[in-house]
Each structure stands twice: as structure tokens, then as C-alpha cells.
Amino acid sequence: MPWQTLMERAMGGLCWRPADFWAATPRELAAALGLIRQKAALGRRDFDRLMGQFPDRLD
Template sequence: MGEFPWEHAMALGVGVLRLSPKDFWSMTPRELERAMSVHFGRAPAAPKRSEFAALMAAYPDK
């Protein structure tokens, strides 16, 4: 796992979400994630094991 992308997080928080630096730095990572999800939408959930198995059966490696 690499370093946390602070420059991107700050650009998003202060630039896109228009948070003050004080508000940005007082947020928890979970609060920042929630604020991002309101703006960009939530990422889709990972497929369930049965859904993944169905995809593997439908599209096997060759």
C-alpha cells in the first residue's frame, strides 16, 4: 500500500467541496469519504461470492 494521496485529498476537500482548511483538517477520513460520496456518488459494492462465480463462469479465462 502506498502513501496516502494528501495532495489529491486537499484539492478535493478545499477545491471541489469548498471546505475551509480548518474544516478539512478537522474532518475524520470517514467524514471526508461521506462528503465525497454526496458529491460524486458512492462506489458500487463488491460483487457477492455467488455473483462473482457467475461472472467467472460466463467469462472464463482462456
């Protein structure tokens, strides 16, 4: 892990205290630093296509 870089970005860029940095999970840190990309929501066309492929069973 590039700890020095992560600490500089969290404490310098985000103004976190050292205790905040060390208490954060890797996922929380990545999210705060913008390293996690959000997946786009499923559009209506894709949803309808999937519903046609995998219809609900009523049995």
C-alpha cells in the same frame, strides 16, 4: 494517503476551509467526497426469509 488529491477535492470541489479539512475524520471526508457506498436496505422477501431461518424464541 494521497493528501494532495484529497485536499484539492475537499477545498476546491467542496469549498472546505483548511480547518474544516483537518478537523474532519477520514470517514467524514470519504462520505463528503462520495467515496462510501450506501448498502441497500433489506427487502421484504429477504427479511421474511431471514425471519423463517432465525425465528424469535419465546422461552
